[in-house]
Structures are given as C-alpha cells and as structure tokens.
Amino acid sequence: MGALDEGHFDVELENTLNLGVEEEEPEIQAAVRVLLQGLGEDINREGIKKTPLRVAKALRHATTGYKRNAKDIIEGAIFPEAGLDNNRIGHAGGAGGLVIVRDLDLFSYCESCLLPFQVKCHVGYVPSGQRVVGLSKLSRVADVFAKRLQDPQRLADDMCSALQDSLKSAGIAVILQCHHIHFPALESMFLDSSTEGWIKGLVSSGSGVFEDEDANIWGELFSLLKFRSSIADKIQKRNSSNHWCPSQASTLNKISSSVGKAHPPSMVSAVTSIIRSLGEDPLRKELACTPAHFLNWLMNFQNCNMDMKLNSFVCNKAGPQKSNGTSIISRQIHSELNLPFWSQCEHHLLPFHGVVHIGYSSAEGVHPIGKSLLQSIVHFYGFKLQVQERFTRQVAETVAPLLGGDVIVVAEASHMCMISRGIEKFGSSTATVAVLGHFSTDAKARALFLESLPSMNNY
Amino acid sequence: MGALDEGHFDVELENTLNLGVEEEEPEIQAAVRVLLQGLGEDINREGIKKTPLRVAKALRHATTGYKRNAKDIIEGAIFPEAGLDNNRIGHAGGAGGLVIVRDLDLFSYCESCLLPFQVKCHVGYVPSGQRVVGLSKLSRVADVFAKRLQDPQRLADDMCSALQDSLKSAGIAVILQCHHIHFPALESMFLDSSTEGWIKGLVSSGSGVFEDEDANIWGELFSLLKFRSSIADKIQKRNSSNHWCPSQASTLNKISSSVGKAHPPSMVSAVTSIIRSLGEDPLRKELACTPAHFLNWLMNFQNCNMDMKLNSFVCNKAGPQKSNGTSIISRQIHSELNLPFWSQCEHHLLPFHGVVHIGYSSAEGVHPIGKSLLQSIVHFYGFKLQVQERFTRQVAETVAPLLGGDVIVVAEASHMCMISRGIEKFGSSTATVAVLGHFSTDAKARALFLESLPSMNNY
Structure with a gap:
C-alpha cells in the first residue's frame, strides 16, 4: 500500500520542464539532494527528481531582497504635496496628516528554522516637508526586507529605518502580524491533537x-487599523525572552537532546551550504542553530518504507464489505471532523498543513473506531514527503477496512508553496476528496457528508 | 485652494527614477500624454510627468498573458500518482478524487472599458490517467489568461479548455467571482449616494x-467551496444579455448620448492606439466600443481649474473660529460617516474609491450643514486626477469653514494600482487623515472620533 505505480506515467511530459535552468544554483541543488537522501528518499523518483531545482529556485526567489535597495525604490517615487502651514496645525493636520497602508500580505523566511512565515503588514507615516511617497512603494520596500532570512522584529525595524532614511517624514510606524507554522511536538502528537496550526507574533517599530x-x-x-481591543498590550516586547519560532521552544530542543537525535553531519553541512549560497553568513549568531532547527523539522518527514503496522489498529475491524446494493442513506453516516495534520510537500520541501474530515457509514454490528486511532493514521501519512492527493487516498485506503468499507475522506490544507515563491496566493487553500465503497456511487451520501463540513476553517 | 505649492519640492529626488526605461512602449506613452492633455492636465506637472511611463509599464505587465502558453506551464508539472482501479471505484474515488484549489486572487483588465477587475478564482478537477498537476500550476494558468483584456465568461472558458487540453483529466471546473468597479452615474450622483462600490459577477465553466x-x-x-446557499442559481447564464461591465449599462450610454458628449477624436485614437500596442485588434467585436467606454469613465475626472463655487454651499456657514482654548470634548462631536467617493490615481490613471468620514465639533449656535452638501464636496474633489492625501486635505479645507473650523476627515479607499501591476496586494487598503482647528491639538477628540469609525468596510 502506498507504493507508487510509476509505470503508467508518461515520462516525456516531464522532459518539457525548462531544461535550460537545470544548473541554476548548483550548490543549493546538491545540498537538497543530500537532504532528500538523508530522508531516505530515492532522488530519482518522479515526484522529487526535480525537487532540488524547485527548492533552489524558491530559495533564490525568497532572498532577492539582499540584492535590492530600499532607497532607490522610495526616492524614485516621492511627490510634492502642498500642506498647511505647520504653525497653524498639529502633527496630523493637512497634507501632514497620517497616511496608512493596511493589510499588505507578505511572506518571509524564518532565520531560525528556514521555513517561510506569513506577514500581514501595516505601515503608517506622517508626511512632512510637503512630500508624500507613492503608496505602492511602501509595499515594495516591505518586500525588500521580507525577502531575506528574517525575524519579525528585525523585519519591522529594517523597514522602519529604511523608510525614515529615505522619506524623511515626521514619523514612521510599522506593525507586523506574523504567522509561523507550529512545529508539532512529536512526543505528545499522538496523544493530544489540540495543537493549533499557527503561532502568531505581533511586533511594531516606530x-x-x-x-x-x-x-x-x-x-x-490602531483605531484606523480597526484593532479595537487593547492591541498595544499584545505587541511583543523588544528583547523579550519569548522566541516566537517554535524551533527555539525548549520542549523541542529537549526532545531532540533527550532522544539523543544528533543529525547526520552531511545534512547539517548541506543546510549550512544553502545558507551560505543565499549570501548569508552561517556563523551569524542568529543563524548558528538554524541547520539543527531546520533538520528538527525536516526529519519529522523521514520516509519509512515499512507498511503501517495495521495489526495494532485493527481493534474493531469489520473488513471491507462487498457492495450489497442498499443505499448508505438508509444507514447512518458518522463523521470525525477537523483531525489536524502536518505534511511536507515533496515538490518544494515546504510544509502544508490542515485538517482531515472522515465520513463513514456504520452498518449494524460495526462498532466505530476511536478518534485517536483515526488521528494516528492521519499523522502517519502526514509525516513524510507527500502530495495532498496521495495523502488523502492513503488515509482513505487505510481507514476503509477499519470502518466498514464505505468511507469518504476530505483533506483541506494551506500550502506554503502556494504562499511563498512567485505564487503568493495568500488566501488560497486546497481541498482533496477520496471515496471508497458506497460513497463512490452514492451521490446523495457524498452530498450529505460534504454539506455537513464546518464552513469556517481555522487551520 | 487646492493649487499645489511645488516650489518646496526637491526636484533632484524625482530624477533618480530609473531613466533607462524612459522610452519603454513609446506609443502607449504618447497616447497617455494625449489623454492627460484631453483631461486638461499639464503633462509636465510633477505628479503626472512620469504617469505615461507608469501607465505603459502597468499595461504591459497586465497583458503579459498574450505571450505565455498554458500548455508549457502544465505539462512541465504533471506528476504520476497511483490511483485505485477504475473499475472498483466511481469518478470521485482514490487518486481520481476531486482536487480543488480555492480562493486564488487574480486581476484582469476588462475588455469593455480597460479598467482592471478583481477575480477570486476556484479551480476543481478530477484526476485521471494516474496523473496529477502541481497545485501552483492552476494558479499560473489562471494568470496566463487573466493577464489579457478579458471578459469573465471568456476567462473561465479559456482556463477550462487550456487545463483540459493539457491535463486530460476526467473533468475541469472553473468558478470565478469577479468584482468590477461601479461607474457612478454622474447625473444621479449628487442626489443619490447609495450606489455600491462594486459590481459582482459570478461565472463558471466546466x-x-x-x-x-x-x-x-x-x-x-460548491460544498467544498463553502458556498452554502444556492450558488448555482447565481451563476451568470452563458450568453445572457446582462453585460456585467457598467460601461455597457444603457443608462450610461444614454447619458453620454443625451448630453451629446462625443469624445475628442484625438483621445479616441489614443485609446485605440493603446489597444493595438498591447497586441490586440481594436476592430475585434468586443473591443469596438472600448475606447468610448474608457473615455466615458475617464472624462469624469476632467480637470476644472475654477475654484469650487463655495458660495452656493455656504448656507449655514459659521466661519472658521479662532481657537478659544476650550476642549472639543466639552462640545459635542458630530460625524457624517461612509460618504462614498470615486477618484482616479494621477500616478497610474487607475481608479481608487472608498468612503470619507467627517467629524466636527458643533459650538452652540452653529447649525450643522446637511449630509448631501458634504457628499457633493466629497464628489467634487474625487472627480479629478488625484492622490488620496491631497483629496483628504482638500475636503478638510473646504468643509472646515462650513462646520465651525474644527474638523477631522478620514478617507479609506481601495486603490486599483495596489491590486494590479506587480504589486497585487489584494486585501490592502489605504487610510488618510486630515485635521483642522481643535482636532489638530486635541488628541482626545481625535481618539473619540477615530474609535467611532465603523469597523467593517464594504467599499
């Protein structure tokens, strides 16, 4: 189960991928091959053979900010704007009034763990000297600093000082709402599935x-940002000891050390080589532990070739049932909704995570199996290099024999590879469906289940 | 009032704008100069002297889709994915299950009026032949067709057939939720301000x-798109006579013809030249009226150099009051919220629109002036080439003498120039503040007003 049947694939299609850039960023590609092998993957497998190239391009795109200059961007778009006499009005009057650009969606790469994080950026400034800046430049400047290995506070500070230097306004304010993927604590993962998907950080600079x-x-x-509550209290204090990146959380480091999980030196060197290729200094204080942190994340997704030990799951197994022609509607549809999962996209080595919904019909005599067992199966297939389509099918195939044969599985997820790189589709999400048994022929049963899905997703 | 004091501007700053591309798209730049002159603008004015270049770059960016090929994009990213035996399962089973990418934000240019419209795009497909496509390619293909002069139904059809041709799946579905800026009907504008900002179109292709x-x-x-209501009924029927673009609305054409407003032939030729420069055929049926439609929009923003006829407004005028040291808090703060406005960004010749909130303190004996008068003032300053900062200041300066001298004006707007071009910050919005009189020194009064602003914007 789960082995790919690759024989049916028309390989000539893959060959049309732009071959001219095969040798783009050869150091990064070599490093990614080391990482893939360290995960136990066959680097010639169809799904991942171009992954080193894709990762190299994504990382290069994510760090173009090192080569760009905020000053050029701003000073090319400063416009004269008459204001009122400064003696007559206060700091927020006339053309000197507050200007705010809200809700700029950005992404950046966390310097602590090399995973992308999302940023909702708000910039305010008070024009002075009868000059205003083109609004879009505030977004472009944000991007210059976001497209580097970053930490939220430094990103806010970098933006603020670059804007102040070039714009020479009466004042600049930057507020960043950052979302970082949660690192599931593996040791408690199979017991406790209440962990939320995102870690939130709120920083400001003025x-x-x-x-x-x-x-x-x-x-x-804050009023104009429609932050009604006491947001000031929630802004992270400068130099606080609370590190926001979960890679720095003590529990994770404890797990790593208690299990004595030293990462293979070749993999550590590979990550260091990537950091150096991006133009960063791997010895910079904030980057010193980054290879270890990244590998703490990545090694969650190690390939395990053994079949899942299904025996231990088959407590209430009913076995796959032959279709007997009766509609599922006449039986009851049970469901387990919102089972969280984490996975790693095999095409880009970037996280995707979300929730799984499982529906099944319980024939008489079949005792439903527990939620924690379903959650374990979901995690089992999540923690490897994956694509969401395969993940969904594997979960369906595994739970079907345990649940009487008639199952529908829906996975809903956010993919970092849709947010970072050149795509930047911030609000997008992906849903995949797999059905077995009655659900594959009974449209009413499918509809009944799909309409019961929660309409709000907080993954 | 309203005249720019440009003497204070440090012109050397403007000169740093990348001069190397001055001659990019010379035909489009020449055409834009004709349009600016037709609006009565001085094309050497600081704010607009680079507008022809900016418009040329924006239009070129918006039409890169003509040179790109969806087939190359898709076929470079088709991956093998084992499915279940087709005999055993239905169309939505196993790896052949439904795959949906939701909420892709796009923009396109309306072929009927040359203004950008926003698109929330959802794509679903049922894999077959044991092949799946990289999820981000669905977004990239959408972009190939969005970055052309388009109509929503054709955009959906183009995407659907391109995906089907290359992916050879069991089926493709494309659903587009489109938002087009409303063309205010000028004749009723000053009487009725209830017009909503967006015209919505919903189309599908399968x-x-x-x-x-x-x-x-x-x-x-639909269930997986979380469209709970009967969305199928709302999808626009193919070949329906309801044109979604407001430029095609009969009322507007009636206005245009009843007023006998034939556009200057030089301006019509300029728009035709732009369409041709983008690689389109200006004689194509759908484009034949586009120059007239675009000019119907643009000519709303003609420059009028005369001062506003304030006399007619000064019905209840109290005259600007000298500060007398008493806090506004001790007087009552009145407000007029959510006055809609439309304007055209002078940097990019693209719309921005939103709402204005006006706060003022009424001293005893001052009778507040009516909402419709404030709305007229807002429209007066909106309907010209503008920047939001100046617009806000001009409204404040004009209403202050009518409202007792102490005013705070907040404008909140969406800017097409932040959505189209290379920026594509879909959720972003801009707020600007101007204060006069007591409001410039009384922080409590400002806070009181700002906190009273509605937290939901539906502009």
Whole structure:
C-alpha cells in the first residue's frame, strides 16, 4: 500500500520542464539532494527528481531582497504635496496628516528554522516637508526586507529605518502580524491533537512621532487599523525572552537532546551550504542553530518504507464489505471532523498543513473506531514527503477496512508553496476528496457528508 | 485652494527614477500624454510627468498573458500518482478524487472599458490517467489568461479548455467571482449616494464530468467551496444579455448620448492606439466600443481649474473660529460617516474609491450643514486626477469653514494600482487623515472620533 505505480506515467511530459535552468544554483541543488537522501528518499523518483531545482529556485526567489535597495525604490517615487502651514496645525493636520497602508500580505523566511512565515503588514507615516511617497512603494520596500532570512522584529525595524532614511517624514510606524507554522511536538502528537496550526507574533517599530510607544498617535493608528481591543498590550516586547519560532521552544530542543537525535553531519553541512549560497553568513549568531532547527523539522518527514503496522489498529475491524446494493442513506453516516495534520510537500520541501474530515457509514454490528486511532493514521501519512492527493487516498485506503468499507475522506490544507515563491496566493487553500465503497456511487451520501463540513476553517 | 505649492519640492529626488526605461512602449506613452492633455492636465506637472511611463509599464505587465502558453506551464508539472482501479471505484474515488484549489486572487483588465477587475478564482478537477498537476500550476494558468483584456465568461472558458487540453483529466471546473468597479452615474450622483462600490459577477465553466451543469459533482464542488446557499442559481447564464461591465449599462450610454458628449477624436485614437500596442485588434467585436467606454469613465475626472463655487454651499456657514482654548470634548462631536467617493490615481490613471468620514465639533449656535452638501464636496474633489492625501486635505479645507473650523476627515479607499501591476496586494487598503482647528491639538477628540469609525468596510 502506498507504493507508487510509476509505470503508467508518461515520462516525456516531464522532459518539457525548462531544461535550460537545470544548473541554476548548483550548490543549493546538491545540498537538497543530500537532504532528500538523508530522508531516505530515492532522488530519482518522479515526484522529487526535480525537487532540488524547485527548492533552489524558491530559495533564490525568497532572498532577492539582499540584492535590492530600499532607497532607490522610495526616492524614485516621492511627490510634492502642498500642506498647511505647520504653525497653524498639529502633527496630523493637512497634507501632514497620517497616511496608512493596511493589510499588505507578505511572506518571509524564518532565520531560525528556514521555513517561510506569513506577514500581514501595516505601515503608517506622517508626511512632512510637503512630500508624500507613492503608496505602492511602501509595499515594495516591505518586500525588500521580507525577502531575506528574517525575524519579525528585525523585519519591522529594517523597514522602519529604511523608510525614515529615505522619506524623511515626521514619523514612521510599522506593525507586523506574523504567522509561523507550529512545529508539532512529536512526543505528545499522538496523544493530544489540540495543537493549533499557527503561532502568531505581533511586533511594531516606530520612528519620529512614533518613537514613543505611548504616544497618542499610536492609538490613532490602531483605531484606523480597526484593532479595537487593547492591541498595544499584545505587541511583543523588544528583547523579550519569548522566541516566537517554535524551533527555539525548549520542549523541542529537549526532545531532540533527550532522544539523543544528533543529525547526520552531511545534512547539517548541506543546510549550512544553502545558507551560505543565499549570501548569508552561517556563523551569524542568529543563524548558528538554524541547520539543527531546520533538520528538527525536516526529519519529522523521514520516509519509512515499512507498511503501517495495521495489526495494532485493527481493534474493531469489520473488513471491507462487498457492495450489497442498499443505499448508505438508509444507514447512518458518522463523521470525525477537523483531525489536524502536518505534511511536507515533496515538490518544494515546504510544509502544508490542515485538517482531515472522515465520513463513514456504520452498518449494524460495526462498532466505530476511536478518534485517536483515526488521528494516528492521519499523522502517519502526514509525516513524510507527500502530495495532498496521495495523502488523502492513503488515509482513505487505510481507514476503509477499519470502518466498514464505505468511507469518504476530505483533506483541506494551506500550502506554503502556494504562499511563498512567485505564487503568493495568500488566501488560497486546497481541498482533496477520496471515496471508497458506497460513497463512490452514492451521490446523495457524498452530498450529505460534504454539506455537513464546518464552513469556517481555522487551520 | 487646492493649487499645489511645488516650489518646496526637491526636484533632484524625482530624477533618480530609473531613466533607462524612459522610452519603454513609446506609443502607449504618447497616447497617455494625449489623454492627460484631453483631461486638461499639464503633462509636465510633477505628479503626472512620469504617469505615461507608469501607465505603459502597468499595461504591459497586465497583458503579459498574450505571450505565455498554458500548455508549457502544465505539462512541465504533471506528476504520476497511483490511483485505485477504475473499475472498483466511481469518478470521485482514490487518486481520481476531486482536487480543488480555492480562493486564488487574480486581476484582469476588462475588455469593455480597460479598467482592471478583481477575480477570486476556484479551480476543481478530477484526476485521471494516474496523473496529477502541481497545485501552483492552476494558479499560473489562471494568470496566463487573466493577464489579457478579458471578459469573465471568456476567462473561465479559456482556463477550462487550456487545463483540459493539457491535463486530460476526467473533468475541469472553473468558478470565478469577479468584482468590477461601479461607474457612478454622474447625473444621479449628487442626489443619490447609495450606489455600491462594486459590481459582482459570478461565472463558471466546466468540461468532462463538469460539462453537465446539473451534475451532482457541481454540488460537491460548491460544498467544498463553502458556498452554502444556492450558488448555482447565481451563476451568470452563458450568453445572457446582462453585460456585467457598467460601461455597457444603457443608462450610461444614454447619458453620454443625451448630453451629446462625443469624445475628442484625438483621445479616441489614443485609446485605440493603446489597444493595438498591447497586441490586440481594436476592430475585434468586443473591443469596438472600448475606447468610448474608457473615455466615458475617464472624462469624469476632467480637470476644472475654477475654484469650487463655495458660495452656493455656504448656507449655514459659521466661519472658521479662532481657537478659544476650550476642549472639543466639552462640545459635542458630530460625524457624517461612509460618504462614498470615486477618484482616479494621477500616478497610474487607475481608479481608487472608498468612503470619507467627517467629524466636527458643533459650538452652540452653529447649525450643522446637511449630509448631501458634504457628499457633493466629497464628489467634487474625487472627480479629478488625484492622490488620496491631497483629496483628504482638500475636503478638510473646504468643509472646515462650513462646520465651525474644527474638523477631522478620514478617507479609506481601495486603490486599483495596489491590486494590479506587480504589486497585487489584494486585501490592502489605504487610510488618510486630515485635521483642522481643535482636532489638530486635541488628541482626545481625535481618539473619540477615530474609535467611532465603523469597523467593517464594504467599499
């Protein structure tokens, strides 16, 4: 089960991939091959043979900020705008009034673990010297600093000081709402599935009239950002000991050390080589532990070729049932909704995560199996290099014999590879469906289950 | 009032704009200069002297799809994925199960009026032949067809057939939720401000198992898109006579003809030249009226150099009041919220629109002026080439003498130039503030007003 039948694939299709860039970033590609082998993967397998190239391109795209200059961007788009006499009005008057660009979606790569994190960025400034900047430049400048290995506070500070240097306004404020994928704590994973998908960080940086964190103008900014509650209290204090990246959480490091899981030196060197290829100094203080942190994440997705030990799952097994022609509707549809999962896209070595919904019909005499067992099966297929389509099918095939044969499995997920790279489709998500038994022929049963799915996703 | 004091501007800053591309798309730049002159603008004014270049770059970016090929994109990213035996399962089973990518944000340019429209795109397909496509390719293919002059139904059909041709799946479904800026009907504008900002269009296209619009699988797709209501009824019927673009609305054409407003032939030729420069045939049926439609929109923003006829507004004028040291808090703060406005960004010749909120303190004896007068002032400053900062200041300066001198004006808007071009910050919005009189020194009064603003924007 789960082995790919690759014989049916028309290999000539794959060959049309733009071959001219095969040798793009050869050091990064070589490093990714080492990582794939370290995960126990066959680097010539169809799904991943171009993964080193894809990862190299994605990383290069994610770090173009090192080569760009915020000053050029801003100073090319400063426009004269008459303001009122400064003697007559206060700091927020006339053309000197507050200007805010809200809800700029960005992504950046975490310097602590090399995974992308999402940013909702808000920039405010108070024009002075009768000059305003083209609004889109605030977004472009944000991107210059986001497209580097970053930490939220530094990203906010970098943006703030670059804007202040070029714009020479009365003050700049930057607020970043950051979302970082949660690292599941594997040891408690199979017991506790309540872990949320995202870790949230809120940081700010201010200059000029925004330099004083208690200045009234911050309150005005928050009002216009529609942050109604006491957001100021939630902003992370500078130099606080709370590291936001879960790779720095003590529990994870404890797991890593308690299990004595030293990562293979070749894999550590590979990650170090990637960091160096991006133009960063792997010895920089903040990057020193990054290879270990990244591997703590990555090694969750090690390939295990052995079949799942199904025996231990088959407690209430009913066995796959032959279709007997009766509609499922006449039986009851049970469901287990919102089982979280984490996985790693095999095409880009980037996380995707979300929830699985399982529906099944219980014939009389079949006792439903427990949620924790279903959750374990979901995790088992999540923790490997995957594509969502295969993951969904594997879960369906595994749970079907345990649940009486008639199952429908829906996976809903956010894919980092749709957010980072050149795609940047921030709100997008993917749903996949697999059905077995009655569900494959009974449209009413499918509809009944699909309509019962929760309409709000918080993965 | 409203005249720019440009003497204070440090012109050397503007000169740093990348001069190397000055001659990019010379035909489009020449055409834009004709349009700007037709609007009565001085094409050497600081704010717009680079507008021809910016418009040329924006239009070129918006039409890169003509040079790209969906087939190359898809066939470079088809992956083998084992499925179950087709005999054992139905169309939605195993690896052949439904795959949906939801909420892809796109923009396209309306072929009927040359303004950008926003698209939320959902793609579903049923893999067959044991092949799946990389998820991000669905987004890239959408972009190939969106980056052309388009109509929603054709965009959906183009995507659907390109995906079907290359992917050879069991079926493709494309659903597009499109938002087009509303063309305010000028004749009723100053009487009725209830017009909503967006015109919404919902279209679909299907092939294979999705070809039958009544097939069950459409219902399954809608369930997974979380469209709970009877969305099928809302999907626009093919070849319906309802044109979605407001440029085609009969009222507008009536206005245009009843007023006998024939556009200057030089401006019509300029728009035709732009269409030709983009690689389109200006004689193509759907494009024949586009120059007239575009000019129907653009000519709303003609420059009028005369000062606003304030006399007619000053019905209840109290005159600007000298600060007398008493806090506004001790007087009552009145407000007029959500006054809609339309404007055209002078940097990119693209719309921005939203709402204005006006707050003022009423001293005793000052009778507040009516909402319709404030709305007229807002429209007066909206309907010209603008930047939001200046617009906000001009509204504040104009309403201040009518409202007792103490005013705060907040404008909140979506800018097409932040959505189209290379920016594509779909959820972003901009807020600007101008304050006069007591509001410039009284932080509590500002806070009181700002906190009273509605937290949901539906502009």
